[in-house]
Amino acid sequence: MFWTIAITALATSLILVLLKNFKTPEKVVERRFEHHHAVSDSQFRREMSVLMGPTIVHGNRVTALHNGNEIFPAMLQAIRSAQTSITFETFIYWSGDIGEEFAQALSERARAGVPVNVIIDWVGSDKMEQSLLDSMQAAGVQLHQYRPLHWYNVGRMNNRTHRKLLVIDGCIGFTGGVGIADHWTGDGGDPEHWRDTHYRVEGPVVAQLQAAFNDNWIKTTGRVLNGPSYFPPLQKMGEVDAHVFVASPSGGSESMHLMYLLAIAAAESTIDLAASYFVPDRLLIEALIAARDRDVRVRILLPGPHIDSFTVKIASKADWGELLQAGVEIHVYQPTMLHTKLLVIDAEFVSVGSTNFDMRSIRLNDEASLNIYSSDFATQMTAVFEADLLAAESYSLARWKSRPLREKVSEKVLLPIRSQL
Numbered sequence: 001m002f003w004t005i006a007i008t009a010l011a012t013s014l015i016l017v018l019l020k021n022f023k024t025p026e027k028v029v030e031r032r033f034e035h036h037h038a039v040s041d042s043q044f045r046r047e048m049s050v051l052m053g054p055t056i057v058h059g060n061r062v063t064a065l066h067n068g069n070e071i072f073p074a075m076l077q078a079i080r081s082a083q084t085s086i087t088f089e090t091f092i093y094w095s096g097d098i099g100e101e102f103a104q105a106l107s108e109r110a111r112a113g114v115p116v117n118v119i120i121d122w123v124g125s126d127k128m129e130q131s132l133l134d135s136m137q138a139a140g141v142q143l144h145q146y147r148p149l150h151w152y153n154v155g156r157m158n159n160r161t162h163r164k165l166l167v168i169d170g171c172i173g174f175t176g177g178v179g180i181a182d183h184w185t186g187d188g189g190d191p192e193h194w195r196d197t198h199y200r201v202e203g204p205v206v207a208q209l210q211a212a213f214n215d216n217w218i219k220t221t222g223r224v225l226n227g228p229s230y231f232p233p234l235q236k237m238g239e240v241d242a243h244v245f246v247a248s249p250s251g252g253s254e255s256m257h258l259m260y261l262l263a264i265a266a267a268e269s270t271i272d273l274a275a276s277y278f279v280p281d282r283l284l285i286e287a288l289i290a291a292r293d294r295d296v297r298v299r300i301l302l303p304g305p306h307i308d309s310f311t312v313k314i315a316s317k318a319d320w321g322e323l324l325q326a327g328v329e330i331h332v333y334q335p336t337m338l339h340t341k342l343l344v345i346d347a348e349f350v351s352v353g354s355t356n357f358d359m360r361s362i363r364l365n366d367e368a369s370l371n372i373y374s375s376d377f378a379t380q381m382t383a384v385f386e387a388d389l390l391a392a393e394s395y396s397l398a399r400w401k402s403r404p405l406r407e408k409v410s411e412k413v414l415l416p417i418r419s420q421l
Helices: 002-022 042-052 067-080 097-111 130-139 151-156 206-221 255-266 282-293 310-317 320-325 359-364 375-389 397-401 405-420
Strands: 057-066 086-090 116-121 142-146 165-168 172-176 197-202 240-247 270-275 297-303 329-333 341-345 349-353 367-373 392-395
Touching: 042 240, 042 255, 042 367, 057 067, 057 375, 067 097, 067 165, 067 172, 067 197, 086 097, 086 206, 097 116, 097 130, 116 206, 130 142, 142 206, 165 206, 172 206, 172 349, 197 206, 206 240, 206 367, 240 255, 255 282, 255 341, 255 349, 255 359, 255 367, 270 375, 282 297, 282 320, 297 375, 310 405, 320 329, 320 397, 341 375, 349 375
Parallel strands: 086 116, 116 142, 270 297, 297 329
Antiparallel strands: 057 197, 057 240, 086 165, 165 172, 172 197, 240 367, 270 341, 329 392, 341 349, 349 367
């Protein structure tokens, strides 16, 4: 009898701890935002600065890099040029040719005496050989895996860092959607090489990228990285206004949700959204439909036949019907996995970074987004979006209605765990 009670108590405790991973923040935005001002309005910028955290700063230059052929050479060249510091945080880091090349570049700088600080998510690095980790640490890289599984943190195992941040000498930054794996090499032209965009950033906003890295460095190590090696004086490098903000379940969990809702509510003419994982909540769906009610053109670009998460593909499609019914355009990308995260509104506002348009990113992951307030950059990214549309198929309401019964049933089955996908 004693052992039966003990085992039952232990099993119950384990189930309760595991269930904590499905818990999202208690206080969430519950009501739809009304449209009061445009993204070009000074009030929109004022509210974004106050509600998101760091203020919008002027004088930045942001360069879009497309696919591995542009992204990885730029990142590696920056790493190899480092003189005072390197900070690097990523979700996916897998063994392979590009993983080895990054390890060698980071190790070489560490051996040269440059402080190299790296955070790799424990789950995201599940395909990374231990020898690769060991080689970097032996070279002097200060490398930590984010929240490795221990008995005392089982209740937080679902909280991962999904941020993609690289800062060189405190003055050159990179962020976007790319992980360190061979899937991202090449030109995104076939199913083995994914389509993605990363961004090279210069100017005062780089300090905010560095602060975003410091957020998880403190959580992981208990130490703060400061001083001129990490936060040097930053000069004006361009004409772009921008800011970086972070979200995590332990602080600012509704930041991303709030940002998306505010931006969509401000749209007056166009919303262009490219999302690798599209599983929005009810408020976001209603916000997109409300934009259509204001005659805003809404175009959404999503993965097509090539996607690395079958459950996301099924769960996502459940919401397409009412969006299509409202006049939202949905396009599915054909050549390969579409991994971009891009929001462009009214040719004035752009949001990029690591955040997906799903509730896992919004409420469970640690994320970082770069918001850019520039008509020139927004026009540039609209052109990129439209170039990707040329490789996509339009998805109709009739096609959605005629999807197979097994898909409809699967959508219902996945409904209880949508926030985890």
